Amino acid sequence: MRITKFFAVAALCVLVTACSSNDEKELTDKPEQEIYEEALEALELDNFAIAIEKLQLLEARYPFGRYSEQAQLELTYAYFKNHEPEAARASADRFIRLHPNHDNIDYAYYLKGLTAFEQDRAFFMKYLPIDESKRDPGAALDGFxxxxxxxxxxxxxxxxxxxxxxxxxxxxxxxxxxxxxAHYYIQRGAYLAAANRGRYVIENLQETPAVPAALAAMVEAYTLLNEPALANDAMAVLKANYPTYQYRPVKQPEKTLLDAATFDLFRGTPEVEPPQVNTLSDDEVQRERSWLNRLSFGLLGDDGEEEAETEK
Structure with a gap:
């Protein structure tokens, strides 16, 4: 009985091995054009995993064939669509290195940038309220x-x-x-580093919406560094180019036990305030957060107070 089972298992193993060998032989014996057409068909059907498998087989079986160069581009695209950014960038770099004079090399550069662009805008980031300015910009820089x-x-x-x-x-x-x-550095007391970050934006990333905020960060950082001349220069540029920009200081005093116990009710103003452009007046600041709002810990807002004054 045991001998019968042994021969049965052995026969099954031989059968499976033979089938596997036949399948591998069938794949490797396929003509180059047929493999390439199957890969294109998989791409058209958005079956990118199968397309990658076919294109890898084509590259391994026919590395110098008539479709090899185009297959490398198609493979880069398949990696990109299959959400494999590292493989896509590596494939694009390889194509650029091996075929610098190819007619479609611009497409390789485009795919490389597009891969980094989409990696920076990760899938879950599109649907979650996450501030992208606080994330590592490595992929964004690569794409740029x-x-x-x-x-x-x-x-x-x-x-x-x-x-x-x-x-x-x-x-x-x-x-x-x-x-x-730059704001992070200001809050941590690294004022020179903050000023340098703001200056980098002014010198290298002009015509972006962040320029006025960068100038304001420079004003505050230089003021905290006790460099009034540099602060005034930055303020002059800010006033001249963005006269309506409303600036609020970033630096805040450290919280005390009293601040924590009273929910910032009696928290003071920052020790050092840089020059401000179009800041709110004292009356406007008072209206922005009234004593009623402070004493009620925010339960009674300013809207209710204004409505009460209107009724009077």
Whole structure:
């Protein structure tokens, strides 16, 4: 009985091995064009995993075939659509290195930038209220550099218009991140580093919405560094170019036990306030948070108080 079972298992193993060998032989014996057409069909059906498998087989079986170069581009696209950014960028870099004079090399640069762009806008970030300015901008910077290289080398490429639009978004993203870091440094007392971050935005990321905030950060940082001349210069530029910008100091005094116990009811103003542009007057600040609002710990807001005054 035991001998019978042994032979049965052995026969089954031989059968499976034979089938596997036949399948592998069938795959490797397929003509190059047939494999390529199957890969394209999988791409059209959005079956990117199968497309990747076919394109990898094509590259391994026919590395110097008539479809090998185009298959490498298709493989980069398949990686991108299959949410494999690292593999997509590596594939694009490899194509650029091996085929620097290829007719479609601009597409490789575009795919590389597009991969980084979408990686920066990760899937779950699109649907969650997360401030992207506080996230690491590494992917955004990679995408920006790839698009910039594309525009520099191939300004007339069919992908250039879309690359320019995406660069605007990435430039704004990078500038906003720099301002966020400058505010962080101000709050931590690293005023020189904060001023340098603001200056970086002014010098390298001009024409972005973050420029006035960067100037304001420079004003506050230089004021806290006791550099009035530099602070006044930054303030003059801010006033001249953004006269309606409303600035609020970033630096806040450290909380005391009394502040924590009274929910900031008696918390003082910042020890050092930089020059301000179009700031609220004392009366407006008082109206912004009245004593009734403070004494009631926010339970009775200013809207109710204004309605009561209107009724009077």
């Amino acid at each position: 550099e790839s698009f910039r290289t594309l525009l520099r080398l191939y300004p007339n490429s069919e992908y250039a218009p879309d690359a320019r639009k995406r660069m605007i978004h990435l430039k704004n993203r990078l500038a906003t991140y720099e301002v966020h870091v």
